[in-house]
Structure formats: structure tokens, C-alpha cells
Amino acid sequence: MLARLAVLGLVGDVLVLAFAVGEGSLVVLGGGLLGLVLCVVGLWWFVAHRGFVRFLGALLAVAAPAAVLVLLTFEGLWLLALLLAVCWAATLACARAALRRSRPERPMRAVAAVRPERPLLIMNPVSGSGKVERFHLVGRAEELGARVILLDPAAPADVAALARRGVDEGADLLGVAGGDGTQALVAAVAAEHGVPFLVIPAGTRNHFAMDLGLDRADPSRALEALADGEELRVDLGDVAGRAFVNTVSFGVYADVVQHPEYRDNKTGTALNLLPELLAGDEGRLDARVDGDALDGPQALLVSNNPYASPDVLSGAGRRPRLDGGALGVLAVKVEGVAHAADVAVWGTQSQGLSALTGRRVEVTADADEIPVAVDGEALRMATPVVCALRPGALRVLVPRDRPGTVAPAPPMDWRRLLRLAFGRPARTEGVPRPPGPDTPSA
Numbered sequence: 001m002l003a004r005l006a007v008l009g010l011v012g013d014v015l016v017l018a019f020a021v022g023e024g025s026l027v028v029l030g031g032g033l034l035g036l037v038l039c040v041v042g043l044w045w046f047v048a049h050r051g052f053v054r055f056l057g058a059l060l061a062v063a064a065p066a067a068v069l070v071l072l073t074f075e076g077l078w079l080l081a082l083l084l085a086v087c088w089a090a091t092l093a094c095a096r097a098a099l100r101r102s103r104p105e106r107p108m109r110a111v112a113a114v115r116p117e118r119p120l121l122i123m124n125p126v127s128g129s130g131k132v133e134r135f136h137l138v139g140r141a142e143e144l145g146a147r148v149i150l151l152d153p154a155a156p157a158d159v160a161a162l163a164r165r166g167v168d169e170g171a172d173l174l175g176v177a178g179g180d181g182t183q184a185l186v187a188a189v190a191a192e193h194g195v196p197f198l199v200i201p202a203g204t205r206n207h208f209a210m211d212l213g214l215d216r217a218d219p220s221r222a223l224e225a226l227a228d229g230e231e232l233r234v235d236l237g238d239v240a241g242r243a244f245v246n247t248v249s250f251g252v253y254a255d256v257v258q259h260p261e262y263r264d265n266k267t268g269t270a271l272n273l274l275p276e277l278l279a280g281d282e283g284r285l286d287a288r289v290d291g292d293a294l295d296g297p298q299a300l301l302v303s304n305n306p307y308a309s310p311d312v313l314s315g316a317g318r319r320p321r322l323d324g325g326a327l328g329v330l331a332v333k334v335e336g337v338a339h340a341a342d343v344a345v346w347g348t349q350s351q352g353l354s355a356l357t358g359r360r361v362e363v364t365a366d367a368d369e370i371p372v373a374v375d376g377e378a379l380r381m382a383t384p385v386v387c388a389l390r391p392g393a394l395r396v397l398v399p400r401d402r403p404g405t406v407a408p409a410p411p412m413d414w415r416r417l418l419r420l421a422f423g424r425p426a427r428t429e430g431v432p433r434p435p436g437p438d439t440p441s442a
Helices: 002-022 024-050 052-075 078-102 138-143 159-168 180-193 207-212 218-224 252-257 266-278 310-314 338-347 414-422
Strands: 110-112 119-125 147-150 172-180 197-201 231-239 242-244 247-251 284-289 294-295 299-303 327-332 352-359 360-365 369-374 377-382 385-400
Touching: 002 078, 002 414, 024 052, 052 078, 052 231, 052 338, 078 252, 078 414, 119 159, 119 197, 138 147, 138 218, 159 172, 159 180, 172 180, 172 252, 180 197, 180 207, 180 231, 180 385, 197 207, 197 218, 218 231, 218 385, 231 352, 247 252, 252 299, 252 369, 284 327, 284 352, 294 352, 327 360, 327 385
Parallel strands: 119 147, 119 172, 172 197, 197 385
Antiparallel strands: 110 231, 231 242, 231 385, 247 299, 247 369, 284 294, 284 360, 299 327, 327 352, 360 385, 369 377
């Protein structure tokens, strides 16, 4: 039903568009397309150049859509444009709901957990602009019987060594209140010793906690797992012998985060460096994902399990599960305005953006050492750099109530949607198929 509503909405879009053409507004439609192209051109000039060209790009990116709006108003077609936008939004909502229902994502399997007797939690007081103190994490953890090591910001500590010492002293659970980079270091120790790991999302973004379904707005709720929790078995990434829980980045982003000023001025540093990085002045990368070759991507992201969509490039992506046993790979190669427009319009269907999955990724370069960002941490590694996965290596203790657990929107697949609307209903994963004439009896 939802698939048919989506197709009906698509027909409605076409009818609205045809009505606009019937009003003699071919010039307006052409202007809208030209405005989109000019906006993409402006954005490319803004990120890939400096000086007057960058200023011109910013002006063009703002002026092009504004000019389209003025043109629609002048021609008296703003109401039709609004109707078209609403109809298109409804079409996409129905389409994604239909695709999600036809192939629902099965949740990660959770099992009952034994309450830890000697949990050890490592907390970074400055992480996430002071979330440890703001949410009273130390006191709440100690009330639940945990031993807390509060890091000293003035004296950097080896958190992995602290975790190993804790296990040697009898800790039967390791946990971290901090960012994803610190989470990964302690997670590796927990996996090595086979003890459960507790994620307390006290960092800035906490993508790992988000994909576990934890409440990032209130990190203290993760501590509920110490009293009444359940356990998930998740995969752990490995890059050149170092663990990662989220992503490993190569190319443009990895180059940017190497600069000390990036932490204090992310946007300014990126804009200052992007022209040379996009031009490829920092060297060429190549990669091989199992048997597939990726030649010369400007940016390469390898993730612990694939993201549902390339929204991860903007920080909005989510991983449906963390126990799928495969790496996700996103590679971006943009060599000018035409490629930028292609990526903007077609996404993963464009030639400039490749989305793959695999079990092994090998990155090579024309240098002996390349910058790498591991869960946001700036590192340098000798080439070739190999990324792999350790399936089910990490036992994660989570609270039973996880409000952040949501099914991410599936990527749009219009062919499958048309099959759902007019063809044979798609078989739903995880639901037994009813017996029929072509189904062998037991």
C-alpha cells in the first residue's frame, strides 16, 4: 500500500510539473534547473579555490537559488512550486516507509548479562565540554559499585595501560566516559581479555553510542546497565593493529585533522587546506576492497560495518547494526564542477562516489607514510595500510531501555519500489514464508 502511495505521489509530482508547463512556464523550469547547476558550481568554487574565486563561488551559491525564487514569484508559480515540494516530500516518506517494511532490519541480538561485581570506569573530565561533572557521572557510578579512574587533563595518561592494570587487579568490566577515540583504546583491551565493555557517551558526538542506541543527551542513563543490563556481541575494526569502533579516514579529512589548529577552528582550517587537498597536491591514494580496486579517491572512509547511506559524510549517517561481519567503504573522487554536480544529484549512483562492503581494505600511496584519522584521532601510518574486522570480538554491556534505537532510513531504490507496488510482494526478511503450492512441505 505504501509503495503504491509513493508511486501515486510520483505521478502527482509529474502532474504538477505538467500543469506548470501548461501555464507556459518552460522558462521557469529551465531557470530552476540552471539555478541548481549554478548553485553546485558556486559551492565547488567556494571549497576548491581561494581569494576572489571563493568569494564569487559563495555569491553564486546564494544568488542562484534566490534568483529562482524571485523568478517563481514573478511568474506567479510559487504556489505550484510549494505544492510540488510538499508532494515530493510525501512521496519520499511513503517510499522509505515501504522499503523499510519490505525488508525490516533485525535488531542486534541481546542476551541477559550477569551483573558485574568489580567494574572499572575511566572518565575524561574535559570530554564533551565537561559532561562527566555536569551529569554527576562519578558519584552515580560509585553508587552502583564501580571503581572510577578520573583522568587528569594536565597529565596525559595511557588509558589502555590503565585498563590492562585494572583487569590484572580483578576488574570484570571496563568502561569509558569519553569520546570515540578513547572508547576504542579501552574496547581493544576489553576484547583482548574477554570482559564486557560499557560505553558512556560523554564525548562530543559519540557515534558508537548512537549506533548502540544509547541516550547521548543523558550519558548517565548508560550507567543503568551496571544494575540491570544486557549484552551485545559487536564487531571491532582493526587498522594496522590498532582497534577502531567507528571509522578510519584517508585523504582529505585525514590531512585536515593532522593540523593542530583544526581542534580550535575546524571550519576555517578545512577551508584553508581544501584547495590543495582537492587538487591532489598531497599525493595519490589507491585502495583495494577485497577484489575491487579504487583508483585515486580524494577521500576514503572505512567503517566498522557499513552505514545505511552516504549521509555519514555529513555526520548524519547511522549503521543499522554492528555485528554484520563486514567493513563499509565510501570513496569520493571529485575532479571538477561536473563531478561535483554528478555526486550532488545522483549520490551513490554517481561515478564520483563509490559505496562498497568487504572484509579487507588495503590502502596504498606514493609515500612511505600517510595521514590517517582513526575514530577522529590524527595519526600517521606506514603504507600499505590494511583495515580488517574482528567479528564478534567485543562484548558490550548496554541498558535494557535504549531510546536511541531507531531503524535508519534505507537508501532509495526505485526499481525495488516499483516491484513492491506492481509486482509480486517482496519476501520480508526474518518472517517465515507461508506455505504455498511451490513450497515443499515439512
